[in-house]
Amino acid sequence: MTKHYVGEIGLEMLVLCSSEDISAASSPSLKVRKPDGTEVVWNGTVVDKYYIKYITQEGDLDQAGTYRIHSYFALAEWSGLGEMHRQEIYEQYK
Secondary structure (H helix, E strand, O other), X not given: OOOEEOOOOOOEEEEEOOOOOOOOOEEEEEEEEXXXXXXXXXXXXXXXXXXXXXXXXXXXXXXXXXXEEEEEEEEOXXXXXXXXXXXXXXXXXX
């Protein structure tokens, strides 16, 4: 599926974090700014050494528009944000 819609549950967000192995990272999460400017944190898991994965739940995708998503994790003495990604969410057909 190439388009995703308001209210979708079970969408796998797979965000590339680094070209370095982050499998030992703690606090893997996605810091999300919704289209209306609301900021939330989705707690994820590290997969395949380089990605943070989060699967959307009820209420996560509650607005149409562009979601701005930063990966966040701590590794050794470092913690901070990764690259910003965008996910477009569309209104449901009514």
